[in-house]
Amino acid sequence: MAAQRFQSSTIPIVRFAEIGSTNAEGLERLSRGEAMPAWLVADIQTSGRGRRGRPWTSELGNLFATLVLPNPAPVANLAQLCFVAGLALRDAVVAAAPLLSLDTLKLKWPNDLMLDGGKLAGILVEGGSDRYGRPAAVIGFGVNCLHHPEGLPYKATSLEEAGAPTAPDRLLEALDLAMAVRLNQWNAGNGFPSIRTEWMRYALAIGDQVSVKIGEREVTGRFESIDNRGAMMLRRRDGIAEIVTAGDVSLQPK
Ligand code: ATP
Known part of the structure; x- marks a missing residue:
């Protein structure tokens, strides 16, 4: 079977002023038989979540976007998608926020993007099957463009705090492009080894x-x-x- 090709900017963007969770909406759409990829983007989430249902703060000015992938790969290994998405998110931040100092922009295993020791963004991949029993997935991105929470057990940060203010829409545009590039890399034959090698190049604490x-x-x-x-x-x-x-x-x- 020929590898599926993903093209940026051909994926429709569905916008919500406010939603519970863009991932929950994506999973709901898959269960209803959604057959085409889509971006679901919200200005505010009222029940944004991380792993195990942990809360993700979701204020106006940050990016909350879920890519719905009804048929993510010929042979989908959904665990790998988190790393495909991590690399793409890093690419997108580098492209959209060129003022950032890149040496402190690190991927933290398994699903976070860190900047200068603070959590800048989180990724939540959730999977299931479509109505034909094929693997399907949603990939949620929460990026602190403007705001970051205080008082967590660890430091959080934002692009604004790092001196690289970036509009959520500019970041989304870069992420759409970067996801297409990285999904095609992953789908090209033996793609995960190359994703893995690059992911490790930017990983926090690797070798430590x-x-x-x-x-x-x-x-x-x-x-x-x-x-x-x-x-x-x-x-x-x-x-x-x-x-x-x-x-x-x-x-x-x-
Ligand atoms: P850990 O960092 O403990 O390994 P995790 O990276 O898997 O957890 P997730 O479960 O993906 O974290 O995200 C939820 C956690 O992220 C929350 O429990 C909270 O500590 C933190 N958090 C919530 N909102 C934000 C935000 N806007 N920016 C940074 N961190 C946040």
């Missing part, structure tokens, strides 16, 4: 000692790489390799 909380268990080791499913490969001090899947894991650089 990190600790990972897996439920009650804390594993410490050297963050060596990510595997074909996007799992983190950690090398413990005793030499044993631990494969950590994203699930509900939180990465802390040491």
Whole structure:
């Protein structure tokens, strides 16, 4: 089967002044049999969420956008999409906010984009099947263009705070283009190895000692790489390799 080609700017943008969650709306559309890709973009979300339903603050001035992909790849591995999307989001920020200093713009495993040690953006990939049983996915992006929350257990930041004010629509335009490029890279034959190599080039704490909380268990080791499913490969001090899947894991650089 020929690889599906994605073309930017041909994907329609559906806009909402206010919505609960663009991802929830996308999943609803897939379950109703949505057959074409679409961007769902909201000015404000009232129930924006991260992994495990954790809240994502969603004020006017930031970007909240979900790409609905009814048929994301010939052989879809949805876990890989988070890394495809992470690279694309980084590309888009670089293109739309050229004033940024790039050496502190880092992808944090598995689903965040960090800037100068603060969380700038999060990605939430949620998957399911379309009405024909084929894999389908929504990819949600929340980017702090103007606002960022205070008082989290860790630092959050925004493009505004970093001195690179960027309109959400300008970022969306760059993201639409970058997603088309990265999805085509992923879909081209053996695409994930090249995505993985580039993702690791921009990853936070790669090659460093990190600790990972897996439920009650804390594993410490050297963050060596990510595997074909996007799992983190950690090398413990005793030499044993631990494969950590994203699930509900939180990465802390040491
Ligand atoms: P962790 O950082 O603990 O690994 P995560 O990166 O998987 O978690 P998500 O679950 O994707 O985080 O996102 C939800 C979390 O992000 C919330 O629990 C909150 O701490 C934080 N958060 C919420 N809104 C924002 C925002 N606008 N900017 C940055 N961080 C936010």
